[in-house]
Amino acid sequence: MIIKIILIKRKKMNLLKSSFIAVNLCALLSLSLSAQTFSIQNKTLIEAIKEISKNANIPYLANSTLLENKKAPNIKNIEGLKNALKKVLEGSNLEAVIEDGTILIRKKTIKSNSSSHIGSIDVIERSNITEGSKSYTIGSMSTATKMNLSIKETPQSVSVITREQINDLNITSIADIVRASTGLYAESINTDISNYYARGFSIKNFQINGVPTNLKTGYKGDTYQDLGIYDRVEVVRGSTGLLSGSGEPSATINFVRKKANSKEFKGQIDLEVGSWNKKKASVDLSSALNAKGSIRTRIFASKENKEAAQDFYEKDTNVFYSLFEADITDNTLLSLGFSYQQDDAKGVTYGEIPALFSDGSKTDFDVSKTTSSPWTFRKTTQKRYFASLEHTFMNDIKINTSYAHAIIDTTAKLARLTGTVNKTTGLGLTSKANYYPSDKVTQDTLDVYANIPFEAFSNEHEIIAGFSYSKMKTNTDSITGTNSAANSFYTWNGATEPTWGSASNKTQEVSESGIYTAARINVSNDLKLIFGSRLSNYSYNENNAGIKKSREDKNVITPYAGIVYNINDTYSAYASYTNIFTPQSKKTKNGDTLQPIRGNSIEVGTKASYFDDKLNASLSIYKMQQENLAKRDQGQTVLLTSENAYTESKGTMSRGIEFEVAGDITQNLNLSIGMSKNTTKYSDGSKDEYTPDRLLKIYAKYNINKLTLGTGLNWQSDRIDGVEQASYAIISAMSKYNFSNDLSLQINVTNLFDKKYYSTFWVNGYNYGEARKITAKLSYKF
Numbered sequence: 001m002i003i004k005i006i007l008i009k010r011k012k013m014n015l016l017k018s019s020f021i022a023v024n025l026c027a028l029l030s031l032s033l034s035a036q037t038f039s040i041q042n043k044t045l046i047e048a049i050k051e052i053s054k055n056a057n058i059p060y061l062a063n064s065t066l067l068e069n070k071k072a073p074n075i076k077n078i079e080g081l082k083n084a085l086k087k088v089l090e091g092s093n094l095e096a097v098i099e100d101g102t103i104l105i106r107k108k109t110i111k112s113n114s115s116s117h118i119g120s121i122d123v124i125e126r127s128n129i130t131e132g133s134k135s136y137t138i139g140s141m142s143t144a145t146k147m148n149l150s151i152k153e154t155p156q157s158v159s160v161i162t163r164e165q166i167n168d169l170n171i172t173s174i175a176d177i178v179r180a181s182t183g184l185y186a187e188s189i190n191t192d193i194s195n196y197y198a199r200g201f202s203i204k205n206f207q208i209n210g211v212p213t214n215l216k217t218g219y220k221g222d223t224y225q226d227l228g229i230y231d232r233v234e235v236v237r238g239s240t241g242l243l244s245g246s247g248e249p250s251a252t253i254n255f256v257r258k259k260a261n262s263k264e265f266k267g268q269i270d271l272e273v274g275s276w277n278k279k280k281a282s283v284d285l286s287s288a289l290n291a292k293g294s295i296r297t298r299i300f301a302s303k304e305n306k307e308a309a310q311d312f313y314e315k316d317t318n319v320f321y322s323l324f325e326a327d328i329t330d331n332t333l334l335s336l337g338f339s340y341q342q343d344d345a346k347g348v349t350y351g352e353i354p355a356l357f358s359d360g361s362k363t364d365f366d367v368s369k370t371t372s373s374p375w376t377f378r379k380t381t382q383k384r385y386f387a388s389l390e391h392t393f394m395n396d397i398k399i400n401t402s403y404a405h406a407i408i409d410t411t412a413k414l415a416r417l418t419g420t421v422n423k424t425t426g427l428g429l430t431s432k433a434n435y436y437p438s439d440k441v442t443q444d445t446l447d448v449y450a451n452i453p454f455e456a457f458s459n460e461h462e463i464i465a466g467f468s469y470s471k472m473k474t475n476t477d478s479i480t481g482t483n484s485a486a487n488s489f490y491t492w493n494g495a496t497e498p499t500w501g502s503a504s505n506k507t508q509e510v511s512e513s514g515i516y517t518a519a520r521i522n523v524s525n526d527l528k529l530i531f532g533s534r535l536s537n538y539s540y541n542e543n544n545a546g547i548k549k550s551r552e553d554k555n556v557i558t559p560y561a562g563i564v565y566n567i568n569d570t571y572s573a574y575a576s577y578t579n580i581f582t583p584q585s586k587k588t589k590n591g592d593t594l595q596p597i598r599g600n601s602i603e604v605g606t607k608a609s610y611f612d613d614k615l616n617a618s619l620s621i622y623k624m625q626q627e628n629l630a631k632r633d634q635g636q637t638v639l640l641t642s643e644n645a646y647t648e649s650k651g652t653m654s655r656g657i658e659f660e661v662a663g664d665i666t667q668n669l670n671l672s673i674g675m676s677k678n679t680t681k682y683s684d685g686s687k688d689e690y691t692p693d694r695l696l697k698i699y700a701k702y703n704i705n706k707l708t709l710g711t712g713l714n715w716q717s718d719r720i721d722g723v724e725q726a727s728y729a730i731i732s733a734m735s736k737y738n739f740s741n742d743l744s745l746q747i748n749v750t751n752l753f754d755k756k757y758y759s760t761f762w763v764n765g766y767n768y769g770e771a772r773k774i775t776a777k778l779s780y781k782f
Contacts, residue, residue, distance in 0.1 A: 155562030182674025200680030263293030274775030312347025351416025352765025373494030426488030433481030
């Protein structure tokens, strides 16, 4: 009995000792977390976390992608580990918790207090996904260098059209994206054909998810892109030869698809009606496919029918998009997807309205006038298959492999009128027609690159190394119809469809491959250097009705260099340099293909970020020098064809200035302002007057409780090319009312005051810009 009592007492004493020790350990730990002071000056966020971890003698655990490209605020004599971590993470949408003696850095979470049982929801990080952010800017983008850099850290002029802007402006096409982007100009040649320009040159560099792709089919029409499947569109002005190899030094437009990142079932249904009998319905669904949410899918589908101000025109569009994402491991993401789009347009235009009467006086026809015929059509079907695999190793090295296969089939019957109109009778025009029974484009692209971070001289650095390959094949059958005299243009109701003869065939094959590498060196906390180079091989083969032509350029080196200096937490200054290499397909009057464009591009500027990086601003000055730029050989056509002939212009120079402010001034006020001025001079001293040299674009949106109001202005300076287009401004407006968190009605009006203007013109013809258009969209989320 005595022994038993002694044992019980010993157990109680041990328990008391353990409790006493535990209490004291907790007290000591608490004291260590609160008593120590911390100071951080001029550090990146990852450097700040490392320093705090080292000084506190507590390890940390974090996904490096959450910390990269973020700068820590300066703190001084902050008492306590928790307080210091809270201060350095302010504005990052990250939080720190201490568990089992380890600092854990993670995205902030919010808990649902409703009865919907949705659990915790990730707060959207200010990163590179814009859907749901309600923002007009982005945390980081990689189109310029493949490095995930903030706008302020990128040594080039960049813009982003976020998902919020796409929704607010009711953007539905590539042309709409261009019209909303600083320094870019869209010229709508016909109902389905547009040309795009930046810094005085044509834009031909397009990407989808960072992989170069073909989005133009020339005279047969744009490969129209329904913006419903994209999260955002990133724009880099200037040359991007480091990643794309060949290309115009104007701009690169990168369409970034929506992600399948939801672990819950959710969706949105949109119903839209508008001017000219527009009717559109779309559905966007996301869900996990297993309990863990490691396998996810997203499906988007839409159907649209619309007409236009021009007579005869009608268009049907069907879109389908499917994406599967699988977390193979915690560090490996596999994405597989498919997109389908069919555009079937009838009564399409293919030429310009006559600009002059036969007596030399100017015409002024109604905006509904067309030179087309009811039997014309253009039907394009595009199928895109794509896959990517991303893996992050334990040492934070990332490998990304992307493959895409595209098939674009087009068939078209096109008609136009040429000549001058008799002012009295309306006669004098000639009807011309072309038939394309088959036009097929296939493209295969592969891009593999590694992102290699490393530490040297107490600073974090980064290397990008990769390989890209692209092959595009085009097979076109075409028939030229017989010309016929047109009846009076005053009573024009279309021409009789000609009898079509036999088709001629033209094939083209363009291949390009290259290896590239770039390094980002942090010389100090405020000085960053980016430099690299690309080695490219290019080949072109053509067989036009038995006439063969080929061209090959090997081992073309495209260097790139950039520097960024952080003046302070708000402002930075930058400069960049790159070479230009652009193979050309235009021909001289003798039928010879022009030599590739070669040159260089220099850009300097300053950038700023305000309100915790929610508002970005930039001012840039650039100068581009080019050799062999194609210039119209006036009055000349290519031998044995009706194609315009060109000559090589020596010493073409383009210079200009661009200014942009975009983002969120407050939680309720979004703003986008873009201003640009460009001058392009040819070697003979003449200036380019075809594209406007000054552009101004403004859009602002304000939320008032359940009501949202927005308005915008697009202004451009005058243009001259035989016909003169005076400067003009187009005003747009938007209103949206949220009946609930799930149901809203939005009304958009473009060209609010129904301005009559030319969207394009040549010496002898023009086409009108879009008349006033009103759309109403009812959206329901679930």
